[in-house]
Amino acid sequence: MTLTEASDETLIARYCRGDAAAFELLYRRHEMRIWHYLKRNVGNPAAADELMQEVWFAVARDAPRYAPTARFTTWLFAIAHNRMIDSIRKNRRQMSVESVGYAGDSAAAQVIADPAMGPLAAAVAQDQSAAILRAVDTLPDEQRSAFLLQVEGDLSVEEIAEIMHSSFETTKSRLRYARAKLRELLEEYA
Amino acid sequence: MNGTPPDPDFADDVDDRYRRASALDPSRPSEAVRSAVLEHAAKLAAQRAEKNRRWRRPAIFGTLAAAALAGLLITPRLLPPREDPRKKASESLAPRSPAPRTAEAEPPRNERERAKFVADEMRSPAAPATAATSPPPSPPVPSPSPPAPASSPPAPASSPPAPASSPEPSSPPPAGSAGSPALRASDSLAASLAQQSAFTRGLTPRAAAAAKSRTTAGAEAQPRSAAGAAAGRIDAAAALREAAQAGDTDTLQALLARQSDIGRPSDIDARDSSGRTALLLATLHGQRAAVEALLAAGADPNAADAHGTTPLQATIAGGAQPEIIAALQRAGAH
Numbered sequence: 349m350t351l352t353e354a355s356d357e358t359l360i361a362r363y364c365r366g367d368a369a370a371f372e373l374l375y376r377r378h379e380m381r382i383w384h385y386l387k388r389n390v391g392n393p394a395a396a397d398e399l400m401q402e403v404w405f406a407v408a409r410d411a412p413r414y415a416p417t418a419r420f421t422t423w424l425f426a427i428a429h430n431r432m433i434d435s436i437r438k439n440r441r442q443m444s445v446e447s448v449g450y451a452g453d454s455a456a457a458q459v460i461a462d463p464a465m466g467p468l469a470a471a472v473a474q475d476q477s478a479a480i481l482r483a484v485d486t487l488p489d490e491q492r493s494a495f496l497l498q499v500e501g502d503l504s505v506e507e508i509a510e511i512m513h514s515s516f517e518t519t520k521s522r523l524r525y526a527r528a529k530l531r532e533l534l535e536e537y538a
Numbered sequence: 539m540n541g542t543p544p545d546p547d548f549a550d551d552v553d554d555r556y557r558r559a560s561a562l563d564p565s566r567p568s569e570a571v572r573s574a575v576l577e578h579a580a581k582l583a584a585q586r587a588e589k590n591r592r593w594r595r596p597a598i599f600g601t602l603a604a605a606a607l608a609g610l611l612i613t614p615r616l617l618p619p620r621e622d623p624r625k626k627a628s629e630s631l632a633p634r635s636p637a638p639r640t641a642e643a644e645p646p647r648n649e650r651e652r653a654k655f656v657a658d659e660m661r662s663p664a665a666p667a668t669a670a671t672s673p674p675p676s677p678p679v680p681s682p683s684p685p686a687p688a689s690s691p692p693a694p695a696s697s698p699p700a701p702a703s704s705p706e707p708s709s710p711p712p713a714g715s716a717g718s719p720a721l722r723a724s725d726s727l728a729a730s731l732a733q734q735s736a737f738t739r740g741l742t743p744r745a746a747a748a749a750k751s752r753t754t755a756g757a758e759a760q761p762r763s764a765a766g767a768a769a770g771r772i773d774a775a776a777a778l779r780e781a782a783q784a785g786d787t788d789t790l791q792a793l794l795a796r797q798s799d800i801g802r803p804s805d806i807d808a809r810d811s812s813g814r815t816a817l818l819l820a821t822l823h824g825q826r827a828a829v830e831a832l833l834a835a836g837a838d839p840n841a842a843d844a845h846g847t848t849p850l851q852a853t854i855a856g857g858a859q860p861e862i863i864a865a866l867q868r869a870g871a872h
Contacts, residue, residue, distance in 0.1 A: 363579070363583060364586060365586065365587070365590060366583045366584065366586040366587025366588075366590055367583060367587075368576075368579060368580040368583035368584070371576070371579040371580075371583060372576055372579070375572075375575060375576065375579070379567065379572070380566070383565075383566065383567045384560050384563065387565060393565055396567070397567055397568050397570075397571050400567045400571050400575075401571045401574055401575060404575040404578075404579070405575065405578055408575070408578055408579040408582050409582065411582075412586075473558075473562070474562070476555065476559070477555075477558065477559030477562050477563075478559070480552075480555050480556050480559045481556075481559050481560075481563070484556065495556075498553075499553050499556050499557060499560075500560070527552050527553075530552045530556075531552055534552070534555070
């Protein structure tokens with residue numbers, strides 16, 4: 349089995365034994381998922397960058413503490429979620445609702461369409477993508493975090509509940525409300 | 539919103555739309571973050587690799603050492619226990635053992651049977667022959683073949699010739715050759731004493747044979763210690779007293795002859811725990827032949843026991859046989 353075919357758990361174990369290439373492969377596998385999760389939660393690319401570095405530094409430092417009883421993805425998103433919560437609490441005074449909204453708008457405005465599409469289709473796709481990203485930005489924090497953990501981390505309800513320190517039913521409700529809200533907003537945008 | 543949470547199973551369209559939009563999002567973490575993360579991770583990896591190398595060798599050696607120590611400690615417990623011959627002999631020596639005994643292993647039940655057994659052992663082909671051919675007494679130091687001096691007469695044909703110029707001992711004698719006479723006498727004596735000791739303690743014939751072989755082996759391996767020799771004398775003296783008390787003149791004569799042959803200090807006047815000599819016991823039990831044999835061998839006719847009873851007084855107390863009294867008086871008893 350080559351390194352690229354190895355599971356996340358195998359790679360982190362190899363990194364613990366001193367294999368730096370295993371860590372680099374892990375980073376590239378999960379880089380964009382963590383990045384999207386952080387950026388959509390904090391709504392600020394610079395803050396997301398800072399958090400991104402903190403999260404992966406923590407992964408590299410705490411790799412020997414990783415217990416293979418849980419999936420690596422769960423462990424990774426738990427670190428990201430905790431860092432993000434700490435950062436939000438620390439910067440809450442500096443962040444206003446307007447600034448968050450502005451950041452969301454700017455992020456949605458950056459969505460670019462697939463070049464293979466025609467001009468009209470590309471414009472529609474860009475508009476729809478921007479709409480759902482804006483809708484995600486407007487979700488309450490807990491609902492947004494739960495929704496992003498599921499769609500970016502492919503985590504189960506149980507795993508999300510464990511990461512967010514909430515009950516299974518509470519987490520399930522948050523996911524349902526988040527999707528209902530998104531559907532509602534998308535209908536408004538449409 | 540009606541307050542009822544929607545079923546997440548029907549929300550796949552929302553998830554798909556988000557995923558498509560997220561894939562079109564061009565924002566990425568900065569290259570500086572990526573470089574910093576990977577550089578930091580590589581540094582930690584190098585430290586861990588070095589740490590692993592540093593600990594691997596001591597860990598391997600430690601594991602091997604622990605395994606070896608565990609093997610040394612555990613393996614003897616897993617092996618079947620080896621029977622200690624000394625323990626086995628001491629178990630056999632235990633008096634009144636409740637273990638069932640076969641007819642062959644049945645020990646002599648009384649003094650007369652014990653004494654007879656000793657006499658039979660002495661009449662066995664090996665012991666008398668050895669005793670008869672034993673040379674005059676010599677120190678019981680094993681010497682396979684002392685270096686022959688240049689002026690000494692040639693060695694017998696049955697023994698390998700020793701080179702006159704070589705000071706080292708020659709090769710061991712071949713099978714059939716009995717080694718030096720001194721060694722043969724010492725071995726025979728040790729075996730006999732072990733046999734006698736076994737009987738005085740109720741040892742079975744099989745255990746006696748084991749004791750005999752042990753004693754002989756010990757004589758071959760190293761010079762018998764002074765303590766061992768003293769123990770042999772004590773056992774021989776006890777056998778002598780028992781034979782005298784039982785009136786077993788054959789055994790008595792054999793024991794006296796053995797002591798005379800090897801020229802050791804006579805145990806004829808050795809005493810038991812009550813201070814009684816073999817002569818006193820013989821007179822007390824009216825064993826005339828034994829009394830005469832002991833007196834002829836030089837027993838002290840006036841050796842009294844711890845209470846001051848002399849052989850003459852013991853004779854009177856035992857029935858006053860005139861022949862015994864006469865014999866004692868002839869020997870100087872008073």
